[in-house]
Structures are given as structure tokens and as C-alpha cells.
Amino acid sequence: MNKNCTFRLETKNDYRAVEQLIREAFWNVYRPGCYEHYVMHRLRDDPAFVSGLDILMELDGQLIGQNCFMKTVINADSGSIIPVLTMGPICIAPRLKRRGFGKLLLDYSLERAVQMGFGAVLFEGNIAFYGKSGFDYANSFGIRYHDMPKDSDQSFFLCKELKQGFLDGITGVYQTPQSYYVSDAEVEDFDKAFPKKEKLTLPGQIF
Numbered sequence: 001m002n003k004n005c006t007f008r009l010e011t012k013n014d015y016r017a018v019e020q021l022i023r024e025a026f027w028n029v030y031r032p033g034c035y036e037h038y039v040m041h042r043l044r045d046d047p048a049f050v051s052g053l054d055i056l057m058e059l060d061g062q063l064i065g066q067n068c069f070m071k072t073v074i075n076a077d078s079g080s081i082i083p084v085l086t087m088g089p090i091c092i093a094p095r096l097k098r099r100g101f102g103k104l105l106l107d108y109s110l111e112r113a114v115q116m117g118f119g120a121v122l123f124e125g126n127i128a129f130y131g132k133s134g135f136d137y138a139n140s141f142g143i144r145y146h147d148m149p150k151d152s153d154q155s156f157f158l159c160k161e162l163k164q165g166f167l168d169g170i171t172g173v174y175q176t177p178q179s180y181y182v183s184d185a186e187v188e189d190f191d192k193a194f195p196k197k198e199k200l201t202l203p204g205q206i207f
Helices: 012-026 036-043 101-115 127-133 184-191
Strands: 005-009 055-059 062-067 069-076 081-087 120-124 143-145 157-161 172-174
Touching: 005 101, 012 036, 012 062, 036 184, 055 101, 062 101, 069 120, 081 172, 101 127, 127 157, 143 157
Parallel strands: 081 120, 143 172
Antiparallel strands: 005 055, 055 062, 069 081, 069 172, 120 157
């Protein structure tokens, strides 16, 4: 690891800088503009937000990355409720993407989650990147994404056990925390507090 790269927990004094970082990292990537900075703003006030996993990454003392986690559940087919984590937004400053910093941040975050005793983390992501840190398709664990048919393409939905065997014998449906769902109107209103940026429709966007 770069000796000048460090990790720490977010404080209230970091909030706007973190939201600005997230906005820059996601702007026009998945859709024209972005909403992830507003999602982060909302998540902090959710009781399911894990403050001990609200992690910032700095290089030479400058903020370059962040990751966060939320508690959620799997509604098991057996009728039981299985506590798990979900993750994100996670990002690295655009100027430093594809230089290995994202994996450093991810692996540090996951190790901290292991140390805190959590059993598994599930979220939406690209297996080409997250597979390098031990994630697999969630359906290989028997876990399905909510509100989608069993036979639908769920290759976006990933899982990593933090405790070996934590999901053994469990099948069921994962639930996304409600704080991740935001309206366009809410995002537009929140975004007025940030410098104006042009929204562009670009190849590769999925929304």
C-alpha cells in the first residue's frame, strides 16, 4: 500500500467534502448527473447506517475516497430473518481511478467489517472489479434480489461472506434499505447547493 495512503472514519466536518467527492465521481457515469451524493446525505441519518464503517481514504492528507455500509436483511425462505450488510456509495476521486486505490479502499473496508463481526455483505456491482476482492454472484449463495423473478438476470447482484459458512443452508430474498430510494425532485433540490455541472447523456449509461 502507498505509505502516504491512510484511512479514517468520517466526521461531521467532512460531510460536504465527501458529498462533493461522490458527486464528482458519479456525475454522468450511470445517468445524466447523479444522485449518489444525496443518497449519502440521507444514509447518515438512518438507524441502519454503520458509523464504524463510514470510511474515508486520504492520500498525502487529501480526501480521495470513501465507502460506507448499511445494515439490512435477507428474508429467508425458511421464515427467518438473516442480518447482513449492504455497501455504498463507494468511490475514488476521478483523477485517481484505475490506479489500485479502489481495491485498497474496498479491502480495508471489508476487513474492518470482518473485525466488527458482520457475517456477509450484498450489493449491486460489477463482478469484474469486485470479484477481485472475493465477491461472487449472490445467486450462487441462493440469495435473490427483491422484486425480481427467480429466473431473471441478476448478475449485477453480488455477495461476499465475511464469516465462512455464514450463508450455508440459507436461501431467500435480499432487501434494499429504503434510504437508497430517492426522488428526482429531492435530488434536484439538494444539488442546488453544489456548483452547477452539465448533465450529459453518454454511451454506457444505464439509466
